[in-house]
Amino acid sequence: MGFDKKYYTDAENELNGIRMKNQRTLAARERETDEKFPEVGKIRRSLAGTTSKLLRIIADRDNDIKAQLEALERENLQLQDRLKETLVRCGLPANYLDPIYDCAKCRDTGIVDGKLCECFREKVKKAAAAELSASSPLQLCGFDEFDLTYYDDNEVLPLGATARKIMAKNLSICRSYAENFRLPYNGMVLRGKTGLGKTHLSLSIAKAVTDKGYSVIYGSAPDLFRRIEKEHFGNSGDDTDTLGLLTSTDLLVLDDLGAEFESKFYVSAFYNIINDRMNRSLPTIVSTNLDLPETEKRYGERVSSRLSTMDMLIFVGSDVRFLKKRRQL
Numbered sequence: 001m002g003f004d005k006k007y008y009t010d011a012e013n014e015l016n017g018i019r020m021k022n023q024r025t026l027a028a029r030e031r032e033t034d035e036k037f038p039e040v041g042k043i044r045r046s047l048a049g050t051t052s053k054l055l056r057i058i059a060d061r062d063n064d065i066k067a068q069l070e071a072l073e074r075e076n077l078q079l080q081d082r083l084k085e086t087l088v089r090c091g092l093p094a095n096y097l098d099p100i101y102d103c104a105k106c107r108d109t110g111i112v113d114g115k116l117c118e119c120f121r122e123k124v125k126k127a128a129a130a131e132l133s134a135s136s137p138l139q140l141c142g143f144d145e146f147d148l149t150y151y152d153d154n155e156v157l158p159l160g161a162t163a164r165k166i167m168a169k170n171l172s173i174c175r176s177y178a179e180n181f182r183l184p185y186n187g188m189v190l191r192g193k194t195g196l197g198k199t200h201l202s203l204s205i206a207k208a209v210t211d212k213g214y215s216v217i218y219g220s221a222p223d224l225f226r227r228i229e230k231e232h233f234g235n236s237g238d239d240t241d242t243l244g245l246l247t248s249t250d251l252l253v254l255d256d257l258g259a260e261f262e263s264k265f266y267v268s269a270f271y272n273i274i275n276d277r278m279n280r281s282l283p284t285i286v287s288t289n290l291d292l293p294e295t296e297k298r299y300g301e302r303v304s305s306r307l308s309t310m311d312m313l314i315f316v317g318s319d320v321r322f323l324k325k326r327r328q329l
């Protein structure tokens, strides 16, 4: 899938930072062992010496290069073994002075077998997802800020429930959804009237899952669909592939479904997103004001049958925006 070039640059920079960090750690370990264990320092310097010997052998064309290289290789391996033994004797791990890599597969080069390493793709994906979600107030909402006293606990609903009990259950489902997040994972539909906390809880999930290191895109349906439409008709001004991002991010939180204005293009975009993500077993959280019949009428049976396989949370109560304002008076 295509990404804007700037995300590759972001990922390169991140990789550079990782290499520098690991080199600094290794240099510090070398200084530390040289100081505390002179024997280790001696072996290490002999090892470094084999590199310059190698260059000398290659430059000296008259001798039997092959035999010399083999001898040097033996010497090098023996030194490495001795270094490891000595480190262990000094109470350190045998690999204490080996090069350090965050990604063992590509050794932090970003490339393995001539292809981009998975770790590099992840970095590009995260950089792109972070930018798409940048406009959302991710910092403002958390589970701990979700106040259940806004929901009535007196009026008894069918089956002996109250609004507060139902919302307490929703809160705990969302909280454990975020805590247990893994891939593959189920999706959720948060349904209910305006001002009941759907955006608040879906942002809380997005934030917690981002903190766990997954790539998360949070966006409102009107905004994301508009971007896709612009890119589709080629007048977005850059070459970001929003549809590709939405279908491949670890978690997509699509807020306010139904608030976009009605168009066949949006319906088919939504179908493609949901269908693609389900095929990849990637979870989506959708929040909407629409009830079930409205959803089916607007997006058709193919969409609503896919949504019906996701867990559904019904939000109840009175508009918290209004209650909050009243509390402040």
Ligand SMILES: Nc1ncnc2c1ncn2[C@@H]1O[C@H](COP(=O)(O)OP(=O)(O)OP(=O)(O)O)[C@@H](O)[C@H]1O
Pocket (backbone or CB within 6 Å): 141, 145, 146, 147, 148, 150, 192, 193, 194, 195, 196, 197, 198, 199, 200, 201, 256, 288, 289, 320, 321, 324
């Ligand atoms: N239980 C709650 N505790 C504290 N603040 C809340 C709670 N529920 C909602 N809010 C706040 O009230 C405002 C409206 O909530 P939110 O945006 O989550 O509603 P919504 O269900 O997404 O509404 P809409 O359908 O209009 O998008 C937000 O500022 C939100 O932080």
Ligand SMILES: [Mg+2]
Pocket (backbone or CB within 6 Å): 198, 199, 200, 255, 256, 287
């Ligand atoms: Mg909302």
Ligand SMILES: [Zn+2]
Pocket (backbone or CB within 6 Å): 103, 104, 105, 106, 107, 108, 109, 110, 111, 117, 118, 119, 120
């Ligand atoms: Zn890698």
